[in-house]
Amino acid sequence: MTHAIAMVALDGVVGFDLGVPPQVFGAARDPGDRPFYTVTTCAPGGRAVRPERGGFQVVPDHDLTPLATADTVLVPGVSGGPVLTTGRLDPEVTEALRAAHARGARIISICTGASVLAAAGLLDGRTAASHWAWAKRLRRLYPRVDWDFDVLFFDGGDVLTSAGVGAGIDLCLHVVREDHGTAVANLAARRCVVPPWRDGGQAQYIEQPVPAALGGGTEPTRAWALRRLAEPVSLEEMAGHARMSVRTFTRRFRDETGLSPQKWLLRQRVAHARLLLESTDLTVDLVARRSGLGSATALRQHLQATIGVPPTAYRRTFRQT
Known part of the structure; x- marks a missing residue:
């Protein structure tokens, strides 16, 4: 039946x-x-x-x-x-x-x-x-x-x-x-x-746009950090750019974005890596370095933890032709 x-x-x-x-x-x-x-x-x-x-x-x-x-x-x-x-x-x-x-x-x-x-x-x-x-x-x-x-x-x-x-x-x-x-x-x-x-x-399909520019608070420092995703950027450097103490900067940053500076930076690096996987033919190693994640192993771990798939599978799904 x-x-x-x-x-x-x-x-x-x-x-x-x-x-x-x-x-x-x-x-x-x-x-x-x-x-x-x-x-x-x-x-x-x-x-x-x-x-x-x-x-x-x-x-x-x-x-x-x-x-x-x-x-x-x-x-x-x-x-x-x-x-x-x-x-x-x-x-x-x-x-x-x-x-x-x-x-x-x-x-x-x-x-x-x-x-x-x-x-x-x-x-x-x-x-x-x-x-x-x-x-x-x-x-x-x-x-x-x-x-x-x-x-x-x-x-x-x-x-x-x-x-x-x-x-x-x-x-x-x-x-x-x-x-x-x-x-x-x-x-x-x-x-x-x-x-x-x-x-x-x-x-892997959820839209996670970069927070809109507000023109004040920690936004200029966020914009500054986004231009340096491939470089090491420490919490102290971000606070120094914002001309705040680390404690004040961390509090203000969390109030404005809902995330700690370190988590926000990691999210932007993963998002940039996803963009590179979608829109370029760069090797996974080079994608990892250009997004500031260091190595293919680190990129694989972060992508797996964030969206549940490795870089190669993500690229097969979303690569633009």
């Missing part, structure tokens, strides 16, 4: 998230080319829903009735709506999700679909993933959830959550891999023309 998946589409559904599961699970087939999964789309009352953008509507085939028998219930991401503004969810959806979970159905969310699960109370006391750009909002609305915005997805056994957009593909392939093994998942990935596995987490 095929594994039944019921997708719940709500107003503001992210079109990409809605389209990924039928593609990935539909590509998972046995040697006789028979599908391992069926995917149906549901909505409260069976009503049409409007995606976040694109100028079209989604007309589902079902109301929420399939959630009562589905083996897996999947909630795609949503953009806007009460779950991302007030923390409220339609009682009909809440009841259907809770009932599905209570009878043992596997629950999955993609991107901000985790906010729907959180609003239904299914993530209380659990670790969950979602898109990094919603971190502050989700932490404020759902403080009972242990949010992890560094990973591509989190497998909590009966409840699985993923980061944004493309990470939904990673999670769907993970589910196929857990259900039917690596060979089936790899073949499904090839059919979808996507990598069967991505190294690292979503930290």
Whole structure:
């Protein structure tokens, strides 16, 4: 028998998230080319829903009735709506999700679909993933959830959550891999023309801009240090440039950036190394020296600790041609 998946589409559904599961699970087939999964789309009352953008509507085939028998219930991401503004969810959806979970159905969310699960109370006391750009909002609305915005997805056994957009593909392939093994998942990935596995987490995709120039405080010293990333720059030298004592400079610096001078400088060096890996053909050793990290070993350690991937893997992913 095929594994039944019921997708719940709500107003503001992210079109990409809605389209990924039928593609990935539909590509998972046995040697006789028979599908391992069926995917149906549901909505409260069976009503049409409007995606976040694109100028079209989604007309589902079902109301929420399939959630009562589905083996897996999947909630795609949503953009806007009460779950991302007030923390409220339609009682009909809440009841259907809770009932599905209570009878043992596997629950999955993609991107901000985790906010729907959180609003239904299914993530209380659990670790969950979602898109990094919603971190502050989700932490404020759902403080009972242990949010992890560094990973591509989190497998909590009966409840699985993923980061944004493309990470939904990673999670769907993970589910196929857990259900039917690596060979089936790899073949499904090839059919979808996507990598069967991505190294690292979503930290490598998070925007971390350099703090805006304020024209005062420690900003001139930050600008001065940025021009010298390839050179050794000590805390004493930074404080001397700012004409402050080390203690005063460290306090002011932390007040303005939220980081100590040493951590801020390391972050800028790693960011510069990432830029060089993306935009040049310099060797890893030379990238490390030009970013002030010293050696390829040091760069590898810092990049692995910061974004979860080594320099070569990062370059393969992001190198501009």
